[in-house]
Amino acid sequence: MTEFPAARARVEAGPAAVPPRTATLVVDDGTVIAHHHWDPDPGTDPNPVPVVLHHGFAADTLVDWAGRGTVAALTAAGRTVVGVDARGHGMSRKSPDPARYGEPRMARDLRAVIAALDVPAVDLVGYSMGAIVALLTAAEEPAVRRLVVGGVGAGVVEVGGVDTRVLPNDLLAAALPAEDPGALPPGVAGMRAFAEALGADLPSLAAQARVVHQGGIDLAAITAPTLVVAGDDDPLAARPHVLADAIPGARLHVVPGDHGTAGGDPAFQAAIVDFLRG
Template structure:
């Protein structure tokens, strides 16, 4: 797979949002509609999508791919200020990148935090043709985002800032360890944790055909049928696995097949 063409878009509040583009593989029958990928908390385009083979799966299927680094993540701008974060703010960034692409339609894939960003975007952005979301479930309907009953954001924020976080709930400990492993900016992540989206998402406004993918033992995607039932044109695909199912061949195959239409 070729290296991406990367660019930075400075959005309305002065934050630079990095995005990365790949062309369809030579010899494929290219689809003119690009696939836009939005990663989860603490990850970035490279870690979530390129390194795990998702980008290559799409380009091999004739798709151009655009991966967006959410603010505070990857090569995008960082800040310890919670007022600069939240999935609704990230959705505005994502819509700005989509507009900058200059295309009439996109297919959108979001995972975990990125799924919340994608849902907020699809509820307002008519350019979204098809939508794949993963790593979330009933928490989106009942709480407005990633399930804070499992991943309490106040505990997560403190854990990300602590020199020695001590004993933590399993999901919080795993998130801190993952953030350190990928070299994420911990103050920025703590700021996002304090600003995570709460409140109603207008799921009924989503016109795009939607696939909800969930690992069958993912604690952050419990009761995913509740979410699928709340989106007008959605189907549910359960895969064996936990929150790491995003890196599996089954996830890639399900996403590629669905976006192929």
């Protein structure tokens, strides 16, 4: 079993973003979805296309994007930023019912938030679970102008979603509510420890783990220019060139770090800012 020794690094703070404006949206099944908004920094040349961010499993917008410096990097580049908390995560509504989860369901939530922004185009960025949500969204949503996905690799093509060969979803679903996390395989125990460190809702996370998407994604349908960003020591983003090759015209950028640290590396943020600048 692969270990994730840097899982807790995703809790560490990066360059601070100013506090966001937070709003909620009630989607079609009654779930409340929270989304956080930041304006461009004063004195910058504002870009009219907002950047929409979707975080990874067990995290939320404030942990994955604001706390690790990506929001600050984008607002310093003149971007309006909108971060969406997935159902069961962050400030969005929780439920222990697996029928309310899955990345396709999260993609519908994301599209509802994009529609509510009432803008002609958005740039979309997703990490890990959020990368799967972003890919599913970009395959169907014409408003996506540019797309960045991180923390995923060949597993998207070969498994159909986050690489469950590395982090088995059945073990993860069992681990999250387990009374004795010390008895768990190291990689799964690390993810459980990460969730606990954040105070995440473990029953909701277990429900999502039970229905993690493995149904494939129509990558050929993605028409937005796409950047795949992967840490050079990330087992969940192994062989990222396989994913980049499967998306028409996609580029690949490799940065230092594993699954827990790559997203906080300045090279990761610089790659996003530069690519979205176009």
